Amino acid sequence: MHIVVCVKQVPDTKIIKINPKTNTLDRKSAPAILNPFDAHAVQEAVKIKRLTGGTVSVLSMGPPQAVDVIKESVEIGADRGYLISDRAFAGADTLATSYALSKAMEKIGKEIPVDMVICGKHAIDGDTGQVGPGLARRLDVPPVTNVLEVSEVNAKENTVLLKRKLTSGYELVQANLPCLLTVEKEINEVEYSALPDMIKAAKYKPVVWTVDDLVNVDRTQLGLKGSPTVVGKSFTPPKPEGGQKLQGSSKDQVKKLMEVLQDKKNLLFQSSN
Amino acid sequence: MSIVEESKGVWVFIEQNGGKIEGVSLELLGAGRKLADKLQVPLAGMLLGDGIKSLSSQVITYGADEVYLVDHPVLKTYRTESYMKSAFHLIKKFKPEILLYGATSNGKDLASALATDLATGLTADTTHLDIDLENRLLEASRPAFGGNIMATILCKKQRPQMATVRPKVMKELEPDTSRQGKIFEETVELKESDMRTKVLKIVNDVTNKANLADAHVIVCGGKGMGTEENFQLLYQLADVIGATVGGTRDVVEAGWLPHHMQIGQTGETVSPKIYIGVAVSGAIQHTVGMIHSDLIIAINKDPNAPIFDSAHYGLVGDAMEIVPMLIEQFKQMRNAKGGEISYA
Numbered sequence: 001m002h003i004v005v006c007v008k009q010v011p012d013t014k015i016i017k018i019n020p021k022t023n024t025l026d027r028k029s030a031p032a033i034l035n036p037f038d039a040h041a042v043q044e045a046v047k048i049k050r051l052t053g054g055t056v057s058v059l060s061m062g063p064p065q066a067v068d069v070i071k072e073s074v075e076i077g078a079d080r081g082y083l084i085s086d087r088a089f090a091g092a093d094t095l096a097t098s099y100a101l102s103k104a105m106e107k108i109g110k111e112i113p114v115d116m117v118i119c120g121k122h123a124i125d126g127d128t129g130q131v132g133p134g135l136a137r138r139l140d141v142p143p144v145t146n147v148l149e150v151s152e153v154n155a156k157e158n159t160v161l162l163k164r165k166l167t168s169g170y171e172l173v174q175a176n177l178p179c180l181l182t183v184e185k186e187i188n189e190v191e192y193s194a195l196p197d198m199i200k201a202a203k204y205k206p207v208v209w210t211v212d213d214l215v216n217v218d219r220t221q222l223g224l225k226g227s228p229t230v231v232g233k234s235f236t237p238p239k240p241e242g243g244q245k246l247q248g249s250s251k252d253q254v255k256k257l258m259e260v261l262q263d264k265k266n267l268l269f270q271s272s273n
Numbered sequence: 274m275s276i277v278e279e280s281k282g283v284w285v286f287i288e289q290n291g292g293k294i295e296g297v298s299l300e301l302l303g304a305g306r307k308l309a310d311k312l313q314v315p316l317a318g319m320l321l322g323d324g325i326k327s328l329s330s331q332v333i334t335y336g337a338d339e340v341y342l343v344d345h346p347v348l349k350t351y352r353t354e355s356y357m358k359s360a361f362h363l364i365k366k367f368k369p370e371i372l373l374y375g376a377t378s379n380g381k382d383l384a385s386a387l388a389t390d391l392a393t394g395l396t397a398d399t400t401h402l403d404i405d406l407e408n409r410l411l412e413a414s415r416p417a418f419g420g421n422i423m424a425t426i427l428c429k430k431q432r433p434q435m436a437t438v439r440p441k442v443m444k445e446l447e448p449d450t451s452r453q454g455k456i457f458e459e460t461v462e463l464k465e466s467d468m469r470t471k472v473l474k475i476v477n478d479v480t481n482k483a484n485l486a487d488a489h490v491i492v493c494g495g496k497g498m499g500t501e502e503n504f505q506l507l508y509q510l511a512d513v514i515g516a517t518v519g520g521t522r523d524v525v526e527a528g529w530l531p532h533h534m535q536i537g538q539t540g541e542t543v544s545p546k547i548y549i550g551v552a553v554s555g556a557i558q559h560t561v562g563m564i565h566s567d568l569i570i571a572i573n574k575d576p577n578a579p580i581f582d583s584a585h586y587g588l589v590g591d592a593m594e595i596v597p598m599l600i601e602q603f604k605q606m607r608n609a610k611g612g613e614i615s616y617a
C-alpha cells in the first residue's frame with residue numbers, strides 16, 4: 001500500500017492572540033505547527049501501514065519553512081516527504097490548492113502508484129474542510145469525509161471499511177481503493193517516535209518541487225489567479241441593542257442583574273405549577 | 274452570453290435523510306427567499322433521493338417557487354459521487370446563480386466536490402448572507418481568521434456562487450400551505466455497479482448528541498475559569514437554574530468538556546433564551562455561535578474583553594466571586610417561587 005497524507009502548516013491558534021484594541025491578530029506571536037487533524041491523518045496512515053506494509057508519504061504545499069511539518073510527520077512515522085513551494089502557488093483558495101496538490105500527487109504516483117490519500121477534516125486556520133473532497137474529484141477517486149475509524153483494510157479485495165461521522169450518529173461505508181479519506185481527531189492518538197527516530201526525523205530532507213517540476217500544469221488554475229473566491233469587505237458584527245455593563249461592586253452588579261431578570265417575567269422564573 | 278449573465282435564480286440543496294428534510298434546509302429556504310426577493314428571481318429547492326418526490330410540497334410550503342429533483346434508487350443514501358453527478362446535471366442544465374447548502378457532514382462534502390467539477394467558488398461555514406444588488410453578487414460572510422471581524426467572500430466570475438451555511442443561524446419561514454410551485458423532474462443515468470462506495474449501515478446516535486442546541490438556558494465557561502476544578506462551579510450554577518453547561522474551544526482543548534459541548538464556529542450554534550458566558554473572552558469564532566441568543570449575560574474580569582460587545586448585560590469582576598453570589602441569589606429566588614425555575 002502506498003498512502004499519501006496531505007499535511008498543512010498552520011499558525012497555532014491556541015497560542016496566537018487577538019489584540020482586543022486593534023482587533024488584529026498578533027501573527028508574530030504564533031508559532032507554526034502541523035495542522036492537528038493532519039497529525040492524526042499521518043498517524044492513521046502509519047497504523048494502516050503496520051497492517052499492510054508499504055509506504056507512507058506526506059505532501060505539503062507552502063513556504064520553505066513548511067519542511068518542518070514534513071519532519072514532524074516523519075517523526076510520527078512517515079517514510080517520505082514532498083514539499084511543493086513556489087510563488088505561483090501563493091494566495092490559493094481551496095480550488096487552487098486542490099489543483100496544485102493534485103498535480104504533485106500525479107507526479108508522486110508515477111514514482112509509486114497511490115492506493116489511498118488521507119487529509120485532515122479541516123485546517124484550523126482557514127477551517128473549510130473543502131480541500132479533501134476537491135482533491136478526490138481531481139484525482140477521480142471516491143472521497144469519504146469525516147472518518148472516525150478505519151475498521152478494515154482488505155488488500156485482496158481492494159476495499160476499506162470506514163466509520164463516517166454524520167450529524168447525528170455515524171455510517172459504515174465500504175469504499176474501493178484507491179480512495180481519499182478526511183479524518184476526525186477521534187480516529188486515533190498521535191504517537192511520536194522514540195529519540196533516535198526523532199533525531200533521524202530532524203535531519204530528514206524532503207523532496208522540494210517548484211511549479212516547473214510539475215507536469216502539464218495550467219498556470220491559470222494556480223494561486224491567486226486560479227482562485228474564484230475573493231475577500232471583499234470586512235465588518236464587525238453589530239452590537240446588541242441596549243447592551244450595557246452593570247456598575248458597582250460585584251455584589252451590586254449581581255443585585256442589578258437579579259432585578260433585570262425579575263423584570264423579564266416573560267423570560268424566566270415562572271413557578272412550574 | 275457569459276456564464277454570469279446566463280445564470281439565474283437562487284437554489285437551496287434540500288438535504289433529506291430517510292425521507293425527512295433536515296432543519297437546516299428549511300432554514301436556508303427562509304434565507305434564500307430573502308436573497309431571491311432582492312434579486313427578483315425564483316427560489317428553488319434541489320431535491321435528490323429515492324422516493325422523495327412527495328417532499329416537494331414541503332419545500333414549496335417553506336418558501337420555494339420551484340423544485341428541481343432527481344428521484345433514483347441509487348440515491349437512497351447520500352454518497353458523494355451519485356449525489357454529485359445528479360446535482361451537476363441539474364446545475365449545468367438550469368444554471369442557478371446562487372446555491373446554498375447546510376454546513377452538515379453531507380452538505381459540506383457535496384458542496385466541496387461540486388465546486389471542483391464546476392470550477393466555481395465556495396465559501397465555508399457562513400453565518401451571514403446578503404446581496405450586493407448593484408453587482409448582483411452574493412455576499413457570504415464568515416469569521417475572518419486573524420481578528421475579531423467578519424470577512425465577506427465574493428465569487429465574481431464563476432457561477433453558481435456557492436456557500437455552506439451553519440445550522441441554526443438562519444430562520445425558517447412560517448409554512449404556508451397555500452403556496453404554489455413548479456416541479457421539474459430530471460432523469461440522470463446512475464448505475465449501482467458504477468458506484469465506488471457502499472453505505473452498509475446508518476446508526477442514529479441521538480443519545481450522544483449535544484443537548485446544547487435544545488437548551489433554554491446555557492452557562493458557557495471559558496478558559497478564564499483557570500482550572501478544571503474551578504470549572505465545576507459552573508455546574509452548580511447550571512443546576513440551580515436548570516441550564517446546560519457548554520464551553521469555548523479552549524476549554525474543549527484543555528479537556529474540560531467533550532467536543533460536542535463546544536459553542537462556536539467549529540462547535541454548536543446555540544440560540545437559548547439566556548446565555549451566560551463566564552470567563553469567556555468573546556472571540557468572534559465563539560460569538561458567531563451564540564449571538565442569536567435572546568438574552569446574553571457576560572461575566573469577565575477584564576472590562577475590555579470583546580464579549581461585552583456581544584452582551585446585553587455585562588458584569589465586570591472575578592468569576593470566582595460572582596458565580597457563588599449568583600448561585601446564592603438564584604437559590605433564594607427559586608425557594609421564593611416554591612420550586613423549580615421554568616422558562617417561557
Ligand SMILES: Cc1cc2nc3c(=O)[nH]c(=O)nc-3n(C[C@H](O)[C@H](O)[C@H](O)COP(=O)(O)OP(=O)(O)OC[C@H]3O[C@@H](n4cnc5c(N)ncnc54)[C@H](O)[C@@H]3O)c2cc1C
Nearest residue numbers: 495496497521522537538539540552554556558559574592
Ligand atoms: C478557525 C478557528 C475556529 C475556532 N472555533 C471556535 C469555536 O467554535 N468556539 C470557540 O469558543 N472558539 C473557537 N476558536 C477559538 C477562539 O478564537 C478563541 O481562542 C477562544 O474562543 C477563546 O476561548 P476562551 O474565551 O475560553 O479563552 P481566552 O480567550 O483565554 O479568554 C479567557 C477570558 O477569561 C477572562 N478571565 C480570566 N480569569 C477570570 C476570572 N477569574 N474571572 C472572570 N474572567 C476571567 C479573561 O479576561 C479572558 O477574557 C476558533 C479559532 C479559530 C482560529
Ligand SMILES: Nc1ncnc2c1ncn2[C@@H]1O[C@H](COP(=O)(O)O)[C@@H](O)[C@H]1O
Nearest residue numbers: 006007061119120122123128129130131
Ligand atoms: N497547503 C496544503 N498542503 C497540504 N495539504 C493541505 C493544504 N491545505 C489543505 N490541505 C489538506 O486539506 C485538509 C483540509 O484543509 P482545508 O480545506 O483548508 O480546511 C487539511 O487537513 C490537509 O490535509
